[in-house]
Amino acid sequence: MQHVFEVVYELDCTVGEAVGAYLDVEHYMHLHKVYAPRYEALWQDGTKVAVVQTWRAGPVRFGSSCTTEYQPPACFLNYDLKPVPAWMPSIHHLIKTRTELRYYPTDDQKRTVSHLTVKLDLPWIMWPLRKMIEARLTRLKIEKDQEDVDMIARSQRIFGRGNISHYFRKDVFMLHKDAFVAHFGPSAMPKDRIA
Amino acid sequence: MLKKLPQSQLPILCPNEECDDAPDRLRLSDLSESAVKPLKTALGxxxxxxxxxxxxxxxxxxxxxxxxxxxxxxxVGGDIVCHWHGYRFSGESGALVANPNEAIMKTLRVPSVAFDPTIKPSYQLRERALEVEDGWVRVK
Structure with missing residues (x-):
């Protein structure tokens, strides 16, 4: 049985700033340490990256792995969510989760819409819990985004609104940087950027 | 294909106000080796x-x-560790001493058109001269 829900709100930044913050992978383990104290990339194949995020509880390290995919300029997919270690009892054995996050400019081109679509494939026995799962995932998404929004707001105060040139320095690492620079860099087409 | 939503009623995720309640003076005894202390000065x-x-x-x-x-x-150990990206700066000189992500992201940090992992960044915290007088820490 499939349960689909959306989490949609506006972010007070440009699409380039929102995408930059998402691809700025070096902050995941530090700024978002409550949610992903350990982040490990398993492999990368083009715009797909398999990652493991784990927590430690005493001697046991547990968490989940998933495949993330970037579809430039501003779409992100997450799927193949599995428990780590695989033998661990987990909700991920029962539920198949797929998310699609899109950023696009608001109609007045001043802000960015963050549009998350979540598809849950649930066994019938878990169907009554779908709203509770939806509420928890929504809260998690908002909490993490709040940290990114605070980071973006400070960057705007320092570098100026819409200025993402700090990401373009050659020593700065981020996921799928060539694609990001191609779409949001100095020589990108203006349609991909907003005021 | 994702449809665009009507935006008149969308909520906005607003940033939290940055904390600005740093003291404008500190006693030497207020300082500790395990935490940085903020200080509000005319220099910022x-x-x-x-x-x-x-x-x-x-x-x-x-x-x-x-x-x-x-x-x-x-x-940590006399170094200042930024909470955004974990970059570690020397508390003695302010120089970048380590980027822990180099090891964590080793699989992903491959050279590309826009990224050169061989470039070692030389970030440096800007140091301000201090003096301690009657147990109070003051910026010169």
Whole structure:
């Protein structure tokens, strides 16, 4: 049985700033340490990256792995969510989760819409819990985004609104940087950027 | 294909106000080796660290990497660790001493058109001269 829900709100930044913050992978383990104290990339194949995020509880390290995919300029997919270690009892054995996050400019081109679509494939026995799962995932998404929004707001105060040139320095690492620079860099087409 | 939603009723996720309640003076005894202390001055917000030799050091509270506020940085072994990306700066000199992500992201950090992993960034915290007088820490 499939349960689909959306989490949609506006972010007070440009699409380039929102995408930059998402691809700025070096902050995941530090700024978002409550949610992903350990982040490990398993492999990368083009715009797909398999990652493991784990927590430690005493001697046991547990968490989940998933495949993330970037579809430039501003779409992100997450799927193949599995428990780590695989033998661990987990909700991920029962539920198949797929998310699609899109950023696009608001109609007045001043802000960015963050549009998350979540598809849950649930066994019938878990169907009554779908709203509770939806509420928890929504809260998690908002909490993490709040940290990114605070980071973006400070960057705007320092570098100026819409200025993402700090990401373009050659020593700065981020996921799928060539694609990001191609779409949001100095020589990108203006349609991909907003005021 | 995702449809665009009507935007008149969308909520906006607003940033939290940045904390600006740093004291404008500190006693040497307020400092500790395990935490940075914020200090509000005419030069702007600073962070003060206490080295293991008992001497304090002052730096601008702005990370030279991406601009985070170092008031929320951790202090580990005399180094200042930025809470955004984990970059570690020497509490003695303010120089970048380690980027822990180089090891964590080793699989992903491959050379590309826009990224060169062989370039070693030389980020440096801006140091401010301090003096200690009658137990009070003051910026010169």
């Amino acid at each position: 917000q600073l962070v003060i660290v206490l080295l293991s030799n008992g001497r304090p050091r002052a730096f601008d509270a702005r990370c030279p990497h991406m601009g985070s506020n170092l008031v929320t940085a951790a202090c």
